[in-house]
Amino acid sequence: ETGVTQSPTHLIKTRGQQVTLRCSSQSGHNTVSWYQQALGQGPQFIFQYYREEENGRGNFPPRFSGLQFPNYSSELNVNALELDDSALYLCASSFSLASYNEQFFGPGTRLTVL
Amino acid sequence: AQSVTQLGSHVSVSEGALVLLRCNYSSSVPPYLFWYVQYPNQGLQLLLKYTTGATLVKGINGFEAEFKKSETSFHLTKPSAHMSDAAEYFCAVRTPNSGGSNYKLTFGKGTLLTVNP
Numbered sequence: 099e100t101g102v103t104q105s106p107t108h109l110i111k112t113r114g115q116q117v118t119l120r121c122s123s124q125s126g127h128n129t130v131s132w133y134q135q136a137l138g139q140g141p142q143f144i145f146q147y148y149r150e151e152e153n154g155r156g157n158f159p160p161r162f163s164g165l166q167f168p169n170y171s172s173e174l175n176v177n178a179l180e181l182d183d184s185a186l187y188l189c190a191s192s193f194s195l196a197s198y199n200e201q202f203f204g205p206g207t208r209l210t211v212l
Numbered sequence: 213a214q215s216v217t218q219l220g221s222h223v224s225v226s227e228g229a230l231v232l233l234r235c236n237y238s239s240s241v242p243p244y245l246f247w248y249v250q251y252p253n254q255g256l257q258l259l260l261k262y263t264t265g266a267t268l269v270k271g272i273n274g275f276e277a278e279f280k281k282s283e284t285s286f287h288l289t290k291p292s293a294h295m296s297d298a299a300e301y302f303c304a305v306r307t308p309n310s311g312g313s314n315y316k317l318t319f320g321k322g323t324l325l326t327v328n329p
Binding site: 146200204 | 258
């Protein structure tokens with residue numbers, strides 16, 4: 099069974115640019131959540147997708163957007179990058195929406211904005 | 213609103229000593245509580261979770277946690293620390309999504325555990 103994978107592992111961008119981060123969910127999982135983890139902080143919820151539809155969003159501006167594909171892989175897009183967007187971005191997949199289900203986390207993408 | 217407070221951003225113990233990592237929560241719905249561990253340059257791995265039922269929850273790697281509703285706590289313990297336990301630990305509570313029908317995880321700021329030989 100393949101776990102959650104993310105690409106790329108590291109990324110360096112400059113202010114104002116756009117970035118796309120990718121996540122491949124664990125086999126059989128139809129729900130994916132994205133989190134931002136700033137240095138020295140706990141992960142903060144960005145949004146969740148269930149069967150290709152956004153199903154909840156955290157306190158992040160609209161320049162953070164996402165997609166989920168029919169194979170349940172997912173993308174996080176960030177436009178107009180700001181310095182404060184520098185963080186580890188984690189995706190997590192789960193078997194369903196049920197809140198007792200474990201969320202399986204990927205290793206993350208480290209984004210640095212210069 | 214749901215929130216999690218982890219007391220102590222850094223805990224240092226000797227190998228073989230008791231590990232105690234503290235977590236207090238607030239929740240407007242019946243709490244589901246989770247402990248995750250993060251090793252350097254890795255994602256989060258679930259250690260254990262409390263949903264309903266028995267309040268003493270056993271997890272992987274010898275860790276356990278006890279849900280105490282009266283104290284709104286969910287502290288993580290391990291009787292004897294091992295060098296391989298050195299990592300960052302996060303407590304989390306399920307939180308209703310705004311505008312959605314489901315839940316997200318709200319995390320504490322984490323506690324870095326170091327284990328001294």
